[in-house]
Amino acid sequence: xxxxxxxxxxxxxxxxxxxxxxxxxxxxxxxxxxxxxxxxxxxxxxxxxxxxxxxxxxxxxxxxxxxxxxxxxxxxxxxxxxxxxxxxxxxxxxxxxxxxxxxxxxxxxxxxxxxxxxxxxxxxxxxxxxxxxxxxxxxxxxxxxxxxxxxxxxxxxxxxxxxxxxxxxxxxxxxxxxxxxxxxxxxxxxxxxxxxxxxxxxxx
Amino acid sequence: xxxxxxxxxxxxxxxxxxxxxxxxxxxxxxxxxxxxxxxxxxxxxxxxxxxxxxxxxxxxxxxxxxxxxxxxxxxxxxxxxxxxxxxxxxxxxxxxxxxxxxxxxxxxxxxxxxxxxxxxxxxxxxxxxxxxxxxxxxxxxxxxxxxxxxxxxx
Numbered sequence: 464x465x466x467x468x469x470x471x472x473x474x475x476x477x478x479x480x481x482x483x484x485x486x487x488x489x490x491x492x493x494x495x496x497x498x499x500x501x502x503x504x505x506x507x508x509x510x511x512x513x514x515x516x517x518x519x520x521x522x523x524x525x526x527x528x529x530x531x532x533x534x535x536x537x538x539x540x541x542x543x544x545x546x547x548x549x550x551x552x553x554x555x556x557x558x559x560x561x562x563x564x565x566x567x568x569x570x571x572x573x574x575x576x577x578x579x580x581x582x583x584x585x586x587x588x589x590x591x592x593x594x595x596x597x598x599x600x601x602x603x604x605x606x607x608x609x610x611x612x613x614x615x616x617x618x619x620x621x622x623x624x625x626x627x628x629x630x631x632x633x634x635x636x637x638x639x640x641x642x643x644x645x646x647x648x649x650x651x652x653x654x655x656x657x658x659x660x661x662x663x664x665x666x667x
Numbered sequence: 668x669x670x671x672x673x674x675x676x677x678x679x680x681x682x683x684x685x686x687x688x689x690x691x692x693x694x695x696x697x698x699x700x701x702x703x704x705x706x707x708x709x710x711x712x713x714x715x716x717x718x719x720x721x722x723x724x725x726x727x728x729x730x731x732x733x734x735x736x737x738x739x740x741x742x743x744x745x746x747x748x749x750x751x752x753x754x755x756x757x758x759x760x761x762x763x764x765x766x767x768x769x770x771x772x773x774x775x776x777x778x779x780x781x782x783x784x785x786x787x788x789x790x791x792x793x794x795x796x797x798x799x800x801x802x803x804x805x806x807x808x809x810x811x812x813x814x815x816x817x818x819x820x821x
Contacts, residue, residue: 539797550783551795557710559733565687568728
């Protein structure tokens with residue numbers, strides 16, 4: 464059954480199919496979770512990934528974004544070679560280990576931009592489609608070689624992912640807008656999607 | 668109010684402050700070190716730059732509660748660093764300063780740049796100094812002084 468599902472998946476899901484094969488429990492679960500449920504779970508995941516709290520640091524450009532309107536980060540901040548800014552203007556020149564609500568600066572461990580391989584926007588700051596983002600994060604040549612359990616762990620434990628669900632207050636003292644799911648719901652959706660073999664919508 | 672132990676320019680000190688107080692105001696109001704300037708208050712201009720754990724940091728953006736044990740170096744102490752001395756000398760010899768308000772931040776950023784990249788390219792200078800604003804527009808002299816300082820570094 465798992466093989467049938469693999470063959471039925473769109474081309475963008477080849478890497479995820481391999482991940483399901485390489486991980487016994489996920490492969491077994493694939494036969495239990497209908498692909499439709501997996502795709503529904505992915506849609507919930509995408510609603511979070513495309514939210515400003517996540518996508519502002521998954522740019523395709525030389526700069527991060529900020530705010531719910533996703534404007535270019537102020538202070539002439541640039542990406543730098545490793546996504547951490549440049550030597551004398553680093554992300555951590557302002558962003559500390561935790562939110563600084565008194566100054567409105569968000570923070571979490573090792574604040575940085577996602578690598579360009581994990582860009583979820585195009586060069587004009589338009590958010591990539593659900594299928595394109597799914598294709599990117601299931602491509603192990605782009606996602607730091609994370610398989611399904613690795614992606615689940617990333618969504619569960621990564622400090623910058625966790626930050627998105629506890630983003631603190633902005634400079635006006637207002638709570639930053641939250642993604643449409645709670646972190647628990649996000650992890651549950653990821654688990655369901657991984658167990659379904661990480662199906663992706665077809666690229667239009 | 669909480670008590671915090673800080674190491675500023677190599678000296679240990681103790682301050683009592685609200686946890687949300689920016690490091691900038693602890694330096695200026697509590698420790699009377701007024702060389703570090705308040706510019707925009709939101710990390711956008713660079714006038715308040717200090718070195719926190721050797722990283723150039725906007726002191727207006729960092730509450731005292733998040734400083735921890737990292738040493739702080741300010742414009743009052745950076746001249747004791749060999750690179751800091753060279754940069755300050757270049758600033759003086761090249762007569763960089765106009766009104767001077769932003770210059771302590773400019774120097775702190777320039778020192779951090781040259782400590783990491785002693786021979787920076789124009790792009791390195793532009794990107795690292797890009798967050799430090801100068802309303803007198805002394806940018807050309809700043810860049811020239813950085814290159815003068817660079818020429819004296821190995």
